[in-house]
Amino acid sequence: MNGFVPAGQSMIKDLACHIFVGFKDKRGYGFKYDKRIKKMKLAHRLVYELKHDCFLKKNEVIMHLCDTPSCVNPQHLRLGSQAENLKDCRDKKRHMYGDRHTKSKISLKKALLIRKIYQSGALNQSEIGILVDLNQSTVRQILMGETWKETP
């Protein structure tokens, strides 16, 4: 298994997070040896590089759609710039603020995950529903902003 094990039970295997087992830093980022350059590097970056057969530049950030630093499922990884990553963090903080002021049963994290996956174009609404255990109409509501507004 190359040191990767899938975490959690999911109907669709590849939709589950693949939690890296091995050396991890305090933030939970795994490290893996890159045979091509004989150096250790962040596991999720290496996974992305190998999948796309490329080398990432320093300013290219790999973002986790699932917000799990130790996840190395290539389907959960997306290329973004440093600026985008910072903006993403800010957006999340703003959303967290909103979280306290709503009675929605869907967690903020789940709503964000649904939107990100949908925006990435990897899955359609009903597939996302299966992934997050919600029916398609709920997923659609979240995507339409009916359940989760952008601003608190």
Ligand SMILES: [Zn+2]
């Ligand atoms: Zn993941």
